[in-house]
Structures are given as C-alpha cells and as structure tokens.
Amino acid sequence: MRSFYHYMMRFRGNKQQDHEKQLADWMFEDHSFPKQSTSYHEVSDYLEWNAPFPEALRVFDQLWETYQRDEQE
Numbered sequence: 001m002r003s004f005y006h007y008m009m010r011f012r013g014n015k016q017q018d019h020e021k022q023l024a025d026w027m028f029e030d031h032s033f034p035k036q037s038t039s040y041h042e043v044s045d046y047l048e049w050n051a052p053f054p055e056a057l058r059v060f061d062q063l064w065e066t067y068q069r070d071e072q073e
Contacts, residue, residue: 004037005033005034007067008023008024008063019053020063023053023056023060026053030050030052032050033046043064044057044064
C-alpha cells in the first residue's frame with residue numbers, strides 16, 4: 001500500500017486552485033509531514049495540530065475515503 005502522501009501527489013499538477021491541490025502542495029512543502037504513513041490517525045493528528053487552512057481536515061477526511069478505496073483495488 002502506498003502512503004497517503006504518495007496518493008496526494010496526484011493533485012499537485014491540478015491547474016485549478018482547489019482544496020485538494022492546496023493540501024497536496026502544503027504536504028509537499030512541509031518537511032515534517034509523515035510522508036511514509038498509511039495510518040489515518042497519524043495523518044489526522046498531524047493535520048489537527050498543523051492544519052494549513054480551515055477546511056483541511058474536512059478535505060482530508062473526504063480524500064482518505066477515496067485513498068482507502070483506491071488502495072483496496
């Protein structure tokens with residue numbers, strides 16, 4: 001299973017500035033982000049303490065569901 005960080009890097013190339021791209025760009029720039037993690041709690045806890053914008057946790061929860069589905073296939 002690839003890490004959530006690796007999954008999120010697919011959004012960095014988006015042309016439009018949406019929340020997914022904003023979160024992916026922030027994760028890429030944040031050298032302390034748990035880049036190897038596949039744990040919901042580890043990533044969620046990190047975001048709770050370091051959320052880059054107000055909607056970040058809501059966006060994360062939505063993307064985590066998609067990440068889980070994609071990684072199960």
